[in-house]
Structure formats: structure tokens, C-alpha cells
Amino acid sequence: MSSATKEAPVTGGKTASVAAKKPAGTVQENNATFGAKFKRQMQRNWVLYLMLLPAVFFVGLFAYVPMYGLQLAFRDFDPTAGLTGGKFVGLKYFQQFFETPQFWDIMRNTVVIALGTLILGFIAPIILALLINQIGSKGVKGFVQTITYMPHFISTVVMVSLINIFLDPNTGMIGKMFHGQILMESTKAFAPIYWLTEVWQHCGWNAIIYLAALSAVDTSLYEAAKMDGAGRLQLIKYVDIPTIMPTCIVLLIMNMGSVLAVGFEKVWLMQNAMNLPVSEVISTFTYRIGIIGFQFSYGTAIGLFNTIVNFIFVVAANFISKRVSETSIF
Template sequence: MTQSATVASVAAGQTQVNPGMQDATQIVPVAAAATSSKRRKRRERHPAMPKHGSLLTRLGEHFKRYWQLWLMVTPAICFIGLFAYVPMYGVQLAFRDFVPSKGLTGGPWVGLKYFRQFLESPMFGNIMKNTISISLWTMVMGFIAPIILALLINQIGSTKVKGFVQTITYMPHFISTVVIVAMINIFLTPGTGLLGRFLGDTSLLGNPNLFTPIYWVTEVWQHVGWNSIIYLAALSSVDTALYEAAKVDGARRFQLIRYVDFPTILPTCGILLILNMGSVLNVGFEKVFLMQNALNLSSSEVISTYTYKIGIVSNQFSYSTAIGLFNTLINFVFLVIANAISKRVSETSIF
């Protein structure tokens, strides 16, 4: 068949071009008809929203089509709005000289007075150093340890052994902070503690240089199992054919982890790292406050405990609000920078 005859045949809707292409040309019209039918049914079920018209008209059409979804998420929206956005009205205390009898907006406007007061405070340098040191150690080690644990658990072949290891590592997460701190004090008690009897006559919690290591080691121990769950979930999606193919090529366990497991969880690691950067200065108040004593105060005073003592104990509400807002702004800057770097390097980002 000549080229002109072929073109004419196709233009006329013929399904047979030549004997060798008969099956393929018969399939094309059928597939096209099926696709067209599916699109027509989809348009009938979900008619296209009007592209023109006023904003109210388009919003009305949108809610008319998706009112079930909006009804489902309404309780969550109300909860977030009530407990996350309504309290932000009180942020203006950081810029006012608060007078309780006049309410949140009754005090005189003082601008950045309390921010300057915090930056010029003799406690500022020590507080920032302690906060950054404790937070970075906890974030880095708490980020690496769950990844290693998940990779190791994933290599366990026995289902029963894997379940037992997971249960044992999850359990400390459900222990309250008060109980954890009590356990730390008991274990480190000189002479009678499980560890203290081997470490001399002085409690390690009284040593300012050891406060940060004790904090992040116990923090990682408590939450490493729980934080590894998301990585185990990502590893469960790996196709077993990849393991079999790698083993056929002679790959060992370490090579399986390096070339199969680790690339699988890498996007998840990037997202979690960005989210962790958003709380880089948010050191947990409860645990630090309970571990503080007169001997280690120079290395355990962080922004959260200082804010509590200034605001609740000393009744300097405007000053404590300014400190808290300063902390939030720094965390936001870290979050934006980490997201931009991750987006540029690995094309993984949250916005």
C-alpha cells in the first residue's frame, strides 16, 4: 500500500492499513471510544465549574459540589482556629506595657522595648547558647538514631523477633516526662544508683558540663523507637524484587541498606528534617525544668524556662510574650531556610 493510500485510509476511518498492522489499528478506535466514554461519564458526574462569573457564584458552585468534604473537615478547622489562631490576638502584649485592669489592648504601646530589653539582658548570651546547644544535639541525634534503628529492624528476617524489638523500643515513649526524670535521678544517685555507684560521689546532674549530654541521650532513648515508625512504613513499600535482584548480583546486607533501603527513605528524611528545623529552639520545658537544680542552672537555663520564670513567677507578661515571639520568629526563619535549601538540592520541600 502506497503512502497516499495509507493516509487516505486513515482519514476515512479505516482500521486496516496493512496485514501486519491489523491488530494495532483495530485496538486504537476501541481504546479511543472507551476513553471518550469515560470522560463523558466523568463530566456528567462532576460538571465543570464555570470559569466566568462573580466570585460569589464560583464559591457557591464550589460548596455545592464539595459540601460533604467541607462538612467533614469543619470540626478540625474550628479546633485549629480556636486553639491556634484566636490566642494569637494576645501576641500584641509583646508591644504593649500590659496593665491587667485595662485588658489586652488597654496598656500603652511601647513598640520594640521588650525585644531590646531581652537582647541587652546579661542572660541573653547564656540562654541562647544553652538553648541552641541542647536543641541541636537533640535534633541531630534524634534525627539520625531512628533512621539507623529502622534500617536495622528492617533487616530482621523473623517476624516475631522484629515485632518484639519494635515493642521494646516503642515502650519508653509512653512513659511520662515526670517518671523519666525521676528514673534519671535514681539511676544517677551516687552510691546507690544503677549508674551512680560507678561514677563517684557526685551526682552527674550537678555537673553543668554534663547536663546537655544527659538530656539528649535520655531524649533519644525515650523516642527513638516511636520516631522510627514512619521510616519503617516507608521501607515497607520497597518491592521485594529489588532485594532479590540485588542478592542475585551478590549484594550483602550493608549494600542492600545502602543501595535499596536508604534511597527509599531519603525523601521522608528530607521532609522530617525540614519540619524539625522549624522547632530548632523549642527545647521541651517540662524535662529541662524538672532536671534543673542550683548546681547546673548555668547550663540548663533555656528560653522556655526563662520565659516561665519571667512571665508566671515574676508577672512580667509583656516581657515574657516578647521572648516567646522572638523564639517563634527565629524558628520560622530556620524553617524557611531549611525548606529553600532542601528544595534547591533535592527538590523535596513542604511549600
């Protein structure tokens, strides 16, 4: 037996060898506090944190500081007393909104316009991205992609002006097809017009993220599928769609946060006395009540209600997605 091997005394007919213990780690790593780690991170990446600082300041100033005014929803606003000087009234303005005769009409209009925009605006960019991805020529693909996302940069005022021009019953290229019917005054046509113009304006821009996901597909998958006799539809079904599915789910969850947040500017500019029964949504009603009617507390309560409902939709969509597909944003 080697002299380097030591044996412990025999107990019960068994010999136990004495093994040296491995160190669990350095004293510095085991005893480092959170503050020390943070300081070390700041010293290493201070340039990155410095670049992040303007964005943090911007978000804090325009997203969190205004939240101080949410207390107006629970107070009677008094201009002479400031935001915190009004009388506390609890849920008075929430109850007032729920009891207003327009409540269900406003909610119906908001949900119809928002859900139609959400569904079409979610499906159309995916289809467009899949079609563009099948174009073989890089030059043609880049041209098509550029043409489709350019409408995204058209301002809302210009977009509504174009809608009015195209749908004019006398001179409009589309309006003439309806034999003098004024589509902008039709209660049945308002929502479809809003949906289709939203898809046309933003479809190409929203497709960019799906094209980015498709660009990461291994080309060997396409080659292997083609060798097995797969056509274009089979390539899309078995290669492209599974690749972008996690991206689709994440974007859908994020879009659920704006289910009731129908864009104010476009709806407001498209409104007129004839289509008002179907075009009055939460955002325009809030503007009418809060700004034009000087009922700031009432308008704040409506806006807070809208935000809470959107937050619930996000949490619910994320929970369902996490249970079904194991893909979530938090």
C-alpha cells in the same frame, strides 16, 4: 473527488480544506465560578468536611485564637485595661531581652541542647528503622518495634524521676559507676544526659514513619540486588536509604521549626542550683520572667522572638532542600 469533501477557492495555486472546529468545552465548565465549584464539592463530600470540622475547631481555638495576645509583646500590660488597653511601647521588651546580661548564655544553652537533640534524634530513628527492617521474622520484628517505642508513652515527670534514680551516686545503677560524682549537678553532664534520654525515649516512636516508608519498597529490588551479590550493608545503602531519603528530608525540615523550642517540662524538672548556668534556656527563662515574675509583656516578647527564629529556620531549610534535592514541604 467525494462530494463530502469541500475545497476553498484556489489562492496562489494552493487549496485550503475547511475543517470543523472542536468545541473547547461545555458552557457549564467554562463559566463555573469558584463559589459554584465549592458548593458542588461540599455537596459531594459533606461527610468528610463534617469529620474535619472538630479538628479545624480545635486548631483554631488553641493555635490561632491565642495569637490575639501577641500584641502584649508591644504593650505595657495593664490588667485593668485588658490585652489592648496597655500603652504601646514598640520593641521595648525585645531590646530589653537582647540587652540582658543572660541573653548570650541563654541562647548558647538553648542552641547546644536543641542542636544535640535534633542531630541525635534525627539520626538514631533512621538507624533503628534500618536495623529493624533487616529482621527476617515478623514476630521478632514486631516485638522489637513494640519494645523500642513504648518509652515514648512515659510521662515527663516519670522520665525525670527515672533519670534521678538511675544517676543517684549512692543507689543508682549508672550513678555508682562515676564514684560518687553527682551527675545531675554537673554542668558538663547536663546536655549529654538530656540528649541521650531524649533519644532513648522517642527513638522507637520516630522510627515508625521510616519503617512505613521501607514497607513500600518493592521486594523485587532486594531479590535483584541479592542476585548481584549484594550483602546486607549494600541493600541498606543502595535500596533502603534512597527509599526513605525524601521522608528524611521532609521530617528534618519540620524539625528545624523547633530548633530553639527546647521542651520546657523536662529542662525545668532537671534544673537545680548547680546546673542552672547550662540548663537555663529560653522556655524556662520565659516562665521565670513572665509567670513567676508577673512580667507578661516581657515574657510574650521573648516567646514571640523564639517563634520568629524557628520560622526563619524552617523557611531556610525548606529553601535549601528545594534547591539541592528538589524535596520540600511548600
